[in-house]
Amino acid sequence: MSDHPLSGTGVATGHPVHANLTAPGLVQHALVRGEGRLSADGAFMALTGQHTGRSVQDKFVVDDPEVTNEIWWGKINQKMAPEKFQGLSAKVRGWLGERPVLFTQDLYAGADPAHRIRVRLVTTNAWHALFARNMFIRPLRRDLPEFEPDFTILHAPEYEADPAVDGCRTGTCIALSFAQKTILIAGTSYAGEIKKSIFTVMNWLLPARGVLPMHCSANVGRHGDVALFFGLSGTGKTTLSSDPERALIGDDEHGWSDKGVFNFEGGCYAKVIKLSRDAEPQIWDASHRFGTVLENVVADERGNLDLDDNRFTENTRSCYPINYIPGLAPGGQAGLPKNVVMLTADAFGVLPPISKLTPAQAMYHFLSGYTARVAGTEKGLGKEPQATFSTCFGAPFLPRNPEVYGRMLEERIQRDGADCWLVNTGWTGGAYGVGKRMSIQHTRALLRAALDGSLAKVEFVQDPFFGLMIPKSVPGIPAEVLNPRESWADKAAYDRTAAELVARFEKNFETFAGAVSEDVKAAAIKAAA
Secondary structure, three states, rough: OOOOOOOOOOOOOOOOEEOOOOOOHHHHHHOOOOOEOOOOOEEEOOOOOOOOOEEEHEEEEOOOOOOHHHHHHHEEEEEEOHHHHHHHHHHHHHHHHHHOOOEEEEEOOOOOOOOEEEEEEOOOOOHHHHHHHOEEEEHHHHHOOOOOOEEEEEEEEEOOOOHHHOOOOOOOEEEOOOOOEEEEEOOOOOOOOHHHHHHHHHHEEEEEEEOOEEEEEEEOOOOOOEEEOOOOOOOOHHHHHOOOOEEEEEEEEEEEEEEEEOOOOOOEEEOOOOOOOOOOOHHHHHOOOOOOEOOOOOOOOOOOOOOOOOOOOOOOOEEHHHHOOEOOHHHHHHHEEEEEEEEEEEOOOOOOEEEEEHHHEEEEHHHHHHEEEEEOEEOOOOOOOOOEHHHHHHHHHHHOHHHHHHHHHHHHHHHHEEEEEEEEOOOOOOOOOOOOOOOOOHHHHHHHHHHHHOEEEEOOOOOOOOOOOOEEEEEOOHHHHHHHHHHHOOOOHHHHHHHHHHHHHHHHHOOOHHHHHHHHHHOOOOOEE
């Protein structure tokens, strides 16, 4: 227990405050309060109502004078006037103080003590407190009495903001004030907003400390070789980093400092729609345990999970402590990266399953951030994937200009000598609806060959459309898989589709071409003359 569970939050209440309950206590409260039910294996199952993904259009950053010149303003970071934030935060604090019970959790973000922040969550729901407890790093019990937050999350999922008064778009509002070190989350029960708000904070703080914050998973081999996996939701970051032959550092958010890589989190937030026990046994096992939180997952009356059922959303999620995955890297930290992997789910089906990148190409693809957004990850998407470009593989979470992160990545790749790869986990043999999804077995085999150094020894050929270096042959992988054009029955259709994607890359490059080096400009994908 904290001696002052609401210290630093501005919330005052005469009602009970349950501070830093462990998983059994939180599950008990959640069940008694009717917040959800247990699966047959003991995982807590919650439904999030109308919001089953992030509400990206309802995210705001407060236009505080001390930070306004450094924020990347626009559709990603919409301005909220300081006085509007003051008014809304006062109302949210008052509303929280009137609730019959509150739950707080005191947690860390950042496994490296030199770069971590202290976070205090105040929420009305026990299951949201359990989510945060799973997701972030839990302090030692002896450290809790003196815990004082660096940032506070005021989580009011049942509170509806007033757009006419509060300076927001709808009754849902996620507002961050870097000056006041406060995050408001109102009008949405989707727990991912808690996680991503803190990622945004780390993306703000760390560059000023010379640390690159990254939307990536990371693992480490037996010989200390660290690999990073960049990619948006649905591209395979969590799946591919959970490799029994390598120790997991973390599945989603990391920092790259002068001494190595460290996880921001203490848990995993895995997408589990159509999760396969054979292909992803570690995530499967973790999702069938007490203490795990399952969001919008379907089960029968006895609690037996049906992970193929998407009746609530495609964006079904499992949130569990990272120690549910066997073979972890000690302390969520490891050395400097040896391999940097950029994952894309190519809905056009024209990119190769793996290709070697030069440092300039790596910078280009990092700033491009091409993938296909998978249905359900963001509110408003349809049932089919949509081709998109999300700079730095995480544009929705970047408070600073993307070039800040791009330059830092380029410097670290060159300084630390990391090898870079582009991996397509999307479609092959045709575009979405015609082709099929890449084999997870093939992807794992190619990645292991890249990470153990054997892939660098094979012969490479250059792809004529994208300028990528493709391995000519890899033991155990069919040649037509390695060269995407050969997997298409209609070669002319492949050529047309590849040319269409090249044009999209060219158009997107216009948004950042003026801020990159000549080497990166030369590495850009462009149509043949």
